[in-house]
Amino acid sequence: MKEDIIWAIIGGGHGGQSMAGHLAIMGCRVRLYNRTARTIEEINKLGGINIDGALQGFGGLELATTDIGEALAGAHVVVVVTPATAHAEIATKCASHLVDGQIVFLHPGAMCGAIEFREILRNAGCTANIPVAESNHLLYACRSAKPGYAEILAIKKDVLLATLPANKNNEILELLNEVFPQIRGARNVLETSLSNGAVIMHPAPTIFNLSMIESQHDWLYYSEGITPTIGAFAEDIDQERVALGKSFGFDLPSVRELYRLIYGVQGESLSEICRKNPAYEKIRGQKDLRTRYILEDIPFGLVPMIELGRMQGLSMSRMKLIAELGQYLLKDNSFLSHGRTLANLGLGNMTSEEFAMFVQTGERPVRHRGSPAMCRHSRRA
Amino acid sequence: MKEDIIWAIIGGGHGGQSMAGHLAIMGCRVRLYNRTARTIEEINKLGGINIDGALQGFGGLELATTDIGEALAGAHVVVVVTPATAHAEIATKCASHLVDGQIVFLHPGAMCGAIEFREILRNAGCTANIPVAESNHLLYACRSAKPGYAEILAIKKDVLLATLPANKNNEILELLNEVFPQIRGARNVLETSLSNGAVIMHPAPTIFNLSMIESQHDWLYYSEGITPTIGAFAEDIDQERVALGKSFGFDLPSVRELYRLIYGVQGESLSEICRKNPAYEKIRGQKDLRTRYILEDIPFGLVPMIELGRMQGLSMSRMKLIAELGQYLLKDNSFLSHGRTLANLGLGNMTSEEFAMFVQTGERPVRHRGSPAMCRHSRRA
Structure with a gap:
């Protein structure tokens, strides 16, 4: 009860x-x-x-x-x-x-x-x-x-x-x-992690709104900030997320589909959906680049996605580009090294199969000296 | 006369x-x-x-x-x-x-x-x-x-x-x-090419003004568009250009110094200089991303600089990032391959020394089958 x-x-x-x-x-x-x-x-x-x-x-x-x-x-x-x-x-x-x-x-x-x-x-x-x-x-x-x-x-x-x-x-x-x-x-x-829309909707659009942010104009994050080209780029980044999901066997909804599920809003493009979503009407844009949309969503969102992409042999080139750009703009090169990397999460050297097992059981594979994942893997093969 | x-x-x-x-x-x-x-x-x-x-x-x-x-x-x-x-x-x-x-x-x-x-x-x-x-x-x-x-x-x-x-x-x-x-x-x-301020002042600032461009607001390119963070990033890109010049033996003026030479305007930052330059007061911002600031200044400006950087073993990482981002945003992957690459300029395989000789005399080194630049170079060593 x-x-x-x-x-x-x-x-x-x-x-x-x-x-x-x-x-x-x-x-x-x-x-x-x-x-x-x-x-x-x-x-x-x-x-x-x-x-x-x-x-x-x-x-x-x-x-x-x-x-x-x-x-x-x-x-x-x-x-x-x-x-x-x-x-x-x-x-x-x-x-x-x-x-x-x-x-x-x-x-x-x-x-x-x-x-x-x-x-x-x-x-x-x-x-x-x-x-x-x-x-x-x-x-x-x-x-x-x-x-x-x-x-x-x-x-x-x-x-x-x-x-x-x-x-x-x-x-x-x-x-x-x-x-x-x-x-x-x-x-x-893994599925909840990969179903994270923030990595799509926050870092890249924030960077592309940089002049709006520093102009000190009042602006609306979603209904004004997700312009057609920004929305289209976000959808391209989203394809990297969906491909990563596919590599782990998930058929993840696209960010557009997520908007239908979460808010019941549909549209021809991400830009249109953001303009139409009543829940977004009042959400104001930042007036400083140093906000959670960068400081949280790059090291705790894009970075682990890029790292899992590496585990799966995927390029994640657009995500990488935005993460690097965030580092350069903020003159802070810790995002990619101090964020949620596989090493920082205690997942370094895990194979894709070991990782899938770990999320199921919570148990990390036991490592012995001299037997890193790749060796054990090839011995098995 | x-x-x-x-x-x-x-x-x-x-x-x-x-x-x-x-x-x-x-x-x-x-x-x-x-x-x-x-x-x-x-x-x-x-x-x-x-x-x-x-x-x-x-x-x-x-x-x-x-x-x-x-x-x-x-x-x-x-x-x-x-x-x-x-x-x-x-x-x-x-x-x-x-x-x-x-x-x-x-x-x-x-x-x-x-x-x-x-x-x-x-x-x-x-x-x-x-x-x-x-x-x-x-x-x-x-x-x-x-x-x-x-x-x-x-x-x-x-x-x-x-x-x-x-x-x-x-x-x-x-x-x-x-x-x-x-x-x-x-x-x-080589010196005139490397003294090109457009590669610094156009592609990156245009991309960071993407939402301003697509908002259809009237805005001023230099006095509003070069915000403090955008100006600082442009100065970081400028360091890649200056380092490239140094690798060829040129002591190039920075973009800030160029503004003093060209317009007689000085300031504490690029952003301040752009706001203070009377020649820039009336220059309006674009209302479309597909302008010369991208379509010309990436393939004919950033790309040959990146390519010469490669000749010199320099990373040019910020320039590369902006060129790639331009490609992604415009969904046109021809910038890096069809721009002024060394190959397209007829300079493919030239060593740094041969290139320096070429700009002096206009003569390309004669190549014989089976003797590309690297081989000749190592034979000489």
């Missing part, structure tokens, strides 16, 4: 407040953690979150805290609703508090978030048996202008969920579906 | 009309060729070109024609004032008309224009001894709104000239300096 479940929402930004408020409005027991004290103080003054927009009401919280241990103690589901850039820090903070039976849900996982989270828990000495689920995107199109208030512009119609290890997926899905019927199961975290 | 020289200006666009009018106002004998009959008819109705702006007056022409043979017969200097995209066609058309003693001046040569022009004359069977000079940029910042009228926004203070072969340079420079004291001699056509 949903009244028995205690939810710890980690992150008090747009998405975290929207989800905390939404759950509480539905009658769930909700706690909220945020590292910024001022945000928590404001929310505690109100005693919860006011939700406006596609959904309206006040969601009272059991607890709002800057102490992650307090938020986690006794919680059944720990939902991490932060940028991917914060996942590693949160995994490190959670490691000593998590206990058997708890579930972590990265909402969303960006690309390979569950893999990274489990790897950090393991390296931090967490021995609890913690399944880590991830969704491909946030359930909400939302904005929070100030603590305690969130506007949910739209609740998406289709969110994919997978768990590492995959054999825990049905159990977790059943639990989440009680409150979120929009969530459906993916085969494994 | 300047009154004895007959000038044939090839090209009736912004630059061609500005130069024809300017020369005529100075009392020179000028002919104008353009392939579009309507332009020629309009100019013939007026009998010349009206010049406005930094220079004012009416320049009467001896002849305006669509017949290139008529324009060339008896002309002393043939000035080709067209986009680089037209050079090959014009060289082919001129080949059967040129005679010993005539001079061709590509104004400007873009990158390796004189090399291409001579190669086409040779392949077309032109046996006349024709030195081909080129400048690094156009003498004018100018616009022509309609045939017979040109606005010269500024006459640049510094234009470089070199001739293929280089030993003809002083003679041609002396002739041109009678009317154009702003022109000074470069060491050879």
Whole structure:
């Protein structure tokens, strides 16, 4: 029963407040953690979150805290609703508090978030048996202008969920579906990772809007920023993502198809779809290049996709080009080396087959000195 | 004496009309060729070109024609004032008309224009001894709104000239300096080619203004389009150009230094310089990505620079990235293969030393079967 479940929402930004408020409005027991004290103080003054927009009401919280241990103690589901850039820090903070039976849900996982989270828990000495689920995107199109208030512009119609290890997926899905019927199961975290539209819709269009960003004009990200040529290029990048999926046996929907599934919007081109999507009408463009659309979606989105493409022998040339351009423009050459690379995810040297096995079981192949993947592979052949 | 020289200006666009009018106002004998009959008819109705702006007056022409043979017969200097995209066609058309003693001046040569022009004359069977000079940029910042009228926004203070072969340079420079004291001699056509600011100021900034271009807003190319980050990236690309020059023994001025030389404008950054340059105030931004800033300046500017970088073992990674991006955005993969590559310029397999000798003498090294450059080189070592 949903009244028995205690939810710890980690992150008090747009998405975290929207989800905390939404759950509480539905009658769930909700706690909220945020590292910024001022945000928590404001929310505690109100005693919860006011939700406006596609959904309206006040969601009272059991607890709002800057102490992650307090938020986690006794919680059944720990939902991490932060940028991917914060996942590693949160995994490190959670490691000593998590206990058997708890579930972590990265909402969303960006690309390979569950893999990274489990790897950090393991390296931090967490021995609890913690399944880590991830969704491909946030359930909400939302904005929070100030603590305690969130506007949910739209609740998406289709969110994919997978768990590492995959054999825990049905159990977790059943639990989440009680409150979120929009969530459906993916085969494994590779599928959720590859169904990430942010890598398509954020870095390249942001770069092609560079002059608009620095002009200090007010502009609308989707309805103005996805011009015909920008949309067409994004669809070309999308083909690299779909081809990568195909190489792993997935028949992934294109980004255009994703828009139909998520928002029920269709059109002749990506540019047209973005102009027609009512959930996008109010989403303003950046006024600074240094935003999540670059700082998160290149190292935590494009980079792991490029790396998996390398594993599969695919070129991913457009993705690489945009990742490199992002590095050059920001004069920060850490994206490609410090992002979610196979090495940083603990997947270095894995063969395609070993990786497929790993996402199923969560178990890394045992390596012995002098027997790297390629040797074992060729000995088998 | 300047009154004895007959000038044939090839090209009736912004630059061609500005130069024809300017020369005529100075009392020179000028002919104008353009392939579009309507332009020629309009100019013939007026009998010349009206010049406005930094220079004012009416320049009467001896002849305006669509017949290139008529324009060339008896002309002393043939000035080709067209986009680089037209050079090959014009060289082919001129080949059967040129005679010993005539001079061709590509104004400007873009990158390796004189090399291409001579190669086409040779392949077309032109046996006349024709030195081909080129400048690094156009003498004018100018616009022509309609045939017979040109606005010269500024006459640049510094234009470089070199001739293929280089030993003809002083003679041609002396002739041109009678009317154009702003022109000074470069060491050879490699120096004029490498002193091309268009490769820095056009392709990358155009791409980063993609959303501005397709928004259909009115915008100003230099004073708005060269934002701080775009300007900084252009300066990074410029370092690749300067490093390429250094590898050939040239101490090239940076693009910022070029602005001081050409327009007398200085500033802390390229972005600031572009905002401060009065000659740039009125230059509007494109409303279509398919303009010369991409279609000319990638295949005829970035591509030969990338190719020479390869000859010198330099990476040119930012230039390559922009050239590839241009191809992807325009869905035209011919830039890198059909532009001014070493092979297309007849320079394939040349060593760096052979190339340096070639720009001096205009003579290509004689190749025998089975003795490509690398073999000969290593035998010598």
